[in-house]
Amino acid sequence: MGAGKSTAARELGGTDADDLVEAAAGKPIAEIFREEGEAAFRALEEQTIVLALGGGAVTSPAVREALGDTLTIWLDVDVDTCWERVKGSDRPLAQDEAAFRRLYEERRALYADVADVIARDVHDVVLAAAGIHVEHGALQRLGEFVPGDTSVALVSDPHVAGIHGMDAQLALGSRLAETHELPPGEEAKTLAALDRLWQELRLDRSGTIVALGGGCTTDAAGFAAAAYLRGIAWTPVPTSLVAQVDAAIGGKTAIDLPQGKNLVGAFHWPARTVIDPALLETLPEPQRLEGMAEVVKTGLLAGDALWELPDGELVRRCASFKAAICLRDPLERGERAILNLGHTFAHALEAAAGYGGVTHGRAVALGLLAALRLSGRDTRVVEEVLRPRPVAVDRERAWEAMQRDKKARDGELRLVLLGADGPEHGVVVPEADVRRELDRLIA
Numbered sequence: 001m002g003a004g005k006s007t008a009a010r011e012l013g014g015t016d017a018d019d020l021v022e023a024a025a026g027k028p029i030a031e032i033f034r035e036e037g038e039a040a041f042r043a044l045e046e047q048t049i050v051l052a053l054g055g056g057a058v059t060s061p062a063v064r065e066a067l068g069d070t071l072t073i074w075l076d077v078d079v080d081t082c083w084e085r086v087k088g089s090d091r092p093l094a095q096d097e098a099a100f101r102r103l104y105e106e107r108r109a110l111y112a113d114v115a116d117v118i119a120r121d122v123h124d125v126v127l128a129a130a131g132i133h134v135e136h137g138a139l140q141r142l143g144e145f146v147p148g149d150t151s152v153a154l155v156s157d158p159h160v161a162g163i164h165g166m167d168a169q170l171a172l173g174s175r176l177a178e179t180h181e182l183p184p185g186e187e188a189k190t191l192a193a194l195d196r197l198w199q200e201l202r203l204d205r206s207g208t209i210v211a212l213g214g215g216c217t218t219d220a221a222g223f224a225a226a227a228y229l230r231g232i233a234w235t236p237v238p239t240s241l242v243a244q245v246d247a248a249i250g251g252k253t254a255i256d257l258p259q260g261k262n263l264v265g266a267f268h269w270p271a272r273t274v275i276d277p278a279l280l281e282t283l284p285e286p287q288r289l290e291g292m293a294e295v296v297k298t299g300l301l302a303g304d305a306l307w308e309l310p311d312g313e314l315v316r317r318c319a320s321f322k323a324a325i326c327l328r329d330p331l332e333r334g335e336r337a338i339l340n341l342g343h344t345f346a347h348a349l350e351a352a353a354g355y356g357g358v359t360h361g362r363a364v365a366l367g368l369l370a371a372l373r374l375s376g377r378d379t380r381v382v383e384e385v386l387r388p389r390p391v392a393v394d395r396e397r398a399w400e401a402m403q404r405d406k407k408a409r410d411g412e413l414r415l416v417l418l419g420a421d422g423p424e425h426g427v428v429v430p431e432a433d434v435r436r437e438l439d440r441l442i443a
């Protein structure tokens with residue numbers, strides 16, 4: 001500190017990492033420290049060092065060497081599209097089309113050589129940066145995607161193990177050291193289930209837990225990995241739609257307490273996330289609908305009809321949308337809150353029904369209706385794709401649950417709504433309006 005590195009970096013035509021952090025956070029470092037603490041600054045620092053290299057940069061051996069172990073992503077776009085974008089510009093190497101096309105061909109081999117990952121578009125770039133691999137048939141090649149070459153413990157739910165467990169075991173081959181089962185559903189997310197798992201695990205600190213299953217399995221096994229030996233690597237292989245588009249993305253892991261869901265957990269970003277949309281073919285229809293509620297939520301936030309896409313693309317786009325937000329706000333200090341669109345209402349309905357009385361997906365579908373109405377938006381999409389039906393719960397209990405949520409947030413009811421310029425979080429809405437919309441969701 002004080003050595004003059006910032007001045008030196010700028011003198012050399014480089015950029016100081018502190019400048020990047022400030023630009024990303026939108027405020028000076030002193031303010032980040034004061035308002036959010038040093039840990040938050042370090043987290044930002046870790047996430048912020050992203051370099052966009054020009055097309056010719058890797059022709060220099062020095063640049064190639066400097067890239068070393070750094071994750072290098074090749075944004076591979078076809079030459080016609082590239083030319084369309086640059087023709088007529090003042091870029092010196094984009095004046096003559098034939099020369100441009102020659103350069104493109106010449107450099108491809110070099111790009112292939114330095115790239116760790118090839119991306120087709122910005123969504124692929126985000127997924128690569130987040131360590132998420134989406135590919136039809138990825139389960140069959142699971143062994144290639146689990147980082148490192150150390151031992152693996154495969155953790156799954158008994159139902160999913162029966163359908164896809166053998167494929168996972170074959171794909172892990174000789175790296176598979178242990179297999180474990182968690183109880184099905186929310187039972188996995190209990191201290192008793194984890195106590196048993198922790199006692200059974202034999203991995204040392206270099207091992208990896210691979211979690212094969214829905215969101216309950218990935219939440220529980222992820223937390224098991226976060227705490228076992230003070231934290232070992234883990235790789236979720238989500239098998240339900242909920243888990244592929246939501247639960248396995250973003251590094252949140254948790255178990256439940258009798259007092260409520262997800263009350264004990266940790267932020268523990270996976271070493272790699274392997275998503276095989278083909279696994280959804282065996283998913284029962286009601287489970288699919290659970291996931292579609294989060295897909296519609298994501299599409300509304302992204303301002304794009306993601307729910308209309310075929311499975312592979314739907315999963316890729318939803319996963320990348322959530323991953324981008326989580327990379328920018330890993331510890332949920334701000335922007336990440338938008339992912340709760342519709343969820344304040346949903347949680348109130350779930351609490352009023354007693355957990356298990358109404359599924360999360362159905363409650364989210366209803367919550368999205370309320371959020372859209374309060375945002376002055378059309379609700380047709382939610383009605384057509386999710387067909388939400390009002391739930392028969394006690395109105396007072398639901399309203400009380402909403403009040404508890406309010407107490408947890410400094411005394412004001414704050415919601416995520418869709419504004420003219422996109423999603424907004426922390427929006428204060430008059431209580432009477434909130435109460436009216438909550439009532440409309442109840443049969």
Ligand SMILES: NC(=O)c1ccc[n+]([C@@H]2O[C@H](COP(=O)([O-])OP(=O)(O)OC[C@H]3O[C@@H](n4cnc5c(N)ncnc54)[C@H](O)[C@@H]3O)[C@@H](O)[C@H]2O)c1
Nearest residue numbers: 159185214215216217239240242243246247252279282283
């Ligand atoms: N960590 C997060 O950020 C986050 C986000 C959203 C949800 N969650 C958590 O996720 C959990 C819900 O996840 P879920 O809906 O996947 O529940 P789940 O894990 O219980 O799976 C639902 C059911 O589908 C079955 N199943 C899963 N994949 C299958 C497949 N390919 N073929 C056939 N059957 C399959 C399972 O065996 C189970 O019976 C909740 O506990 C929730 O709190 C976490």
Ligand SMILES: [Zn+2]
Nearest residue numbers: 294343360364
């Ligand atoms: Zn949800």
